[in-house]
Amino acid sequence: IAGITQAPTSQILAAGRRMTLRCTQDMRHNAMYWYRQDLGLGLRLIHYSNTAGTTGKGEVPDGYSVSRANTDDFPLTLASAVPSQTSVYFCASSVGGGPDEQFFGPGTRLTVL
């Protein structure tokens, strides 16, 4: 059982380029999340989805978009990357929202130059 996977593991990207970070879970969880982790700022929620077909904005959604066409996949797209989007990105999933345990992927380290 893979759990939750993210790709790529790391990426260096030129500013202005478009980039999609992939996230797939095989646990049939309803809810999925994207966070960014920055030194001194902890984890901040970018976007989330409580169920397939629905998405919501988190604390820092600007410059990012998501889609949830099916239960398993939750890609995060940077339409035109900027250096301030340099970060480590974590995808997570849970059975439902609220009190349910979130399971995290291994992360994607993104550097925008």
Place this chain on the structure above:
Amino acid sequence: AQSVTQLDSQVPVFEEAPVELRCNYSSSVSVYLFWYVQYPNQGLQLLLKYLSGSTLVESINGFEAEFNKSQTSFHLRKPSVHISDTAEYFCAVSDQGNTPLVFGKGTRLSVIA
């Protein structure tokens, strides 16, 4: 909106000494409370959680946390730390319902041999 304050960004402690990592949240309404741990170069993992019932919750590796409603706190404690406890610890809160977790900025625990 909920917020979480982790008062210490870094906590160095000698091996076999006790440790307390502090966490306060913003609201006194009913909440769910969590501690997650992040080992180096990994995603987060659930350490323990409080949903209801006994205010003292324990993890399998010797950590415990006590929910104190009057002080809006959920401090994490361990009576004797090991080198392997070196990690970053995140406190998180969710309002009852389907709202996403709000994470604190994290406390880096460094256990010194």
